[in-house]
Amino acid sequence: MKLRELQRAMQAHVLHGAQEIAAEVLASQRFDIPTRLGVYGQGYAERLVEALAITYPAVQEALGRASFALLVRELAHRAPSRSFSVRHYGRELSESIAMQLTGTRGRGAAELARFEWALAHVFDARDAPRMLHAELEQLAAARWPRLVLRTVPAVQIVTLTTNAVRWWRAACAGAPRPRQWRSQRAQQWLLWRRELAVYFRPLARDEARALEALQQGRTFGLLCEQLATSATPERAAARAATLLRTWIEEGLLLSLAAAA
């Protein structure tokens, strides 16, 4: 068997249990061919279960180790990794959960997976200089309406319709699980990193819309107009100032110099 066929046959064994490779492998009395090949076949799934348990610790805790392992094994065989780093494998776990688990539990666990995937990306997103208050204080008044603010790369917004975050908190604290998965009104969550620490908090509706506008590249003037659709102009201006102060203090905004 040529090298190309041999590698394809070996990979087919690892992924699908194909037996063609067995004829190419030498046996010994104490270490037979099925056991030899089994080290690779079993090791493949076990390794990905271990890797995804690092990315999805709360999903594993919430579903239990056995159920989590079954989900990952199914994913590992259906959608193998195409990334050079195992760190980037497993984005599809949320869809796998949604396909295989039913009801609110399935939706909640899928949302929990989406939440943890976003946290993982915030964790090692690109470092970028954050905006300081002084940058805006030095800005000429005439520039404000056309000012475009940008968020740092380590900002994500995730919309959840279940109590997935309660499950996450319980798993991370080692506390008892919530009694059940529950549906709730759609809530947007802001996830971000400041220096090395990762944070998250729920977003008020107007703030979520304002951040989305920011991420779409809209100007500060348009952002103020958007806020004014649900408040008086005075209140909208005050709200814009509050949001801006909060975002700067939390390290959400990219330095104007870096954004230019």
Add this chain to the structure above:
Amino acid sequence: MRSLGFGLGLRNEHYEAMLAERPHVDWLEVLTENYLVEGGKPLHYLERMRERYPLVMHGVSLSIGSVCALDRQYLRQLKQLAARVQPEWISDHLCWTGVDGINLHDLMPLPYTAEALRHVARRVGQVQDFLGRRILLENVSSYVSYAASELTEWEFLAALAAEADCDILLDINNIYVNSFNHGFDPQRFIAAMPLERVRQLHLAGHSHHGNYIVDTHDAPVAEPVWELYRSAVQRFGSVATMIERDANIPALAELVGELETARALAAAVRAESRGASPRASLAVSA
């Protein structure tokens, strides 16, 4: 050639302890893929380690033996990281990790054939040309040997190093694991390695299943591996040596203790070879 001395594989569980305890460690090996990220904690700690220790980079995804094209994106990122880290050297494994775009995230063994030798040597050349430096390739543990093989593993590795002009990272544990799984004398492997190309040694633990051994790197170095290390020091002298633990990560002090065992053993072997002391005893911690 100057030896780096005795090092450890850096694991994120030990970031803070490495900085706080400043253990007796001469250099660190960092896992390349852990730092092919855009920012955050991994790169932060990498920089801090770089300020304190000589670093070498050790990858798992080069897939040098795969029949599929080299991953140019991976190579670009590898080169960028190397420019940032300025490692003493870059290593990966003599294996393939997948074909047709798939990564099995495992170190799959090659058949030791003339065809594979030509194929891998050509690719090592491409990688070394791209990186502008020699790389080290590590022997991997394996559980299958192929009927097609025309050479022994050690003949293949030595021939590859000569053909491709690359260096060797010799994993002593992997030699022992393979000698048990495939039934050969591990001393033959040690004896066949070209002295001038072995630049680093790995020491690690494994899981014994009675009729075979799995290279789990999750336990202390086993006694037969220490014994083989003794032979390696006798043959290769002061080659950079490190303890590699990939799972079941213990406290840093435990790994530093194992490293001290390696230091003592190597010193004893060297003294013995100078005729200064009786046969080095194995001071293996329980």
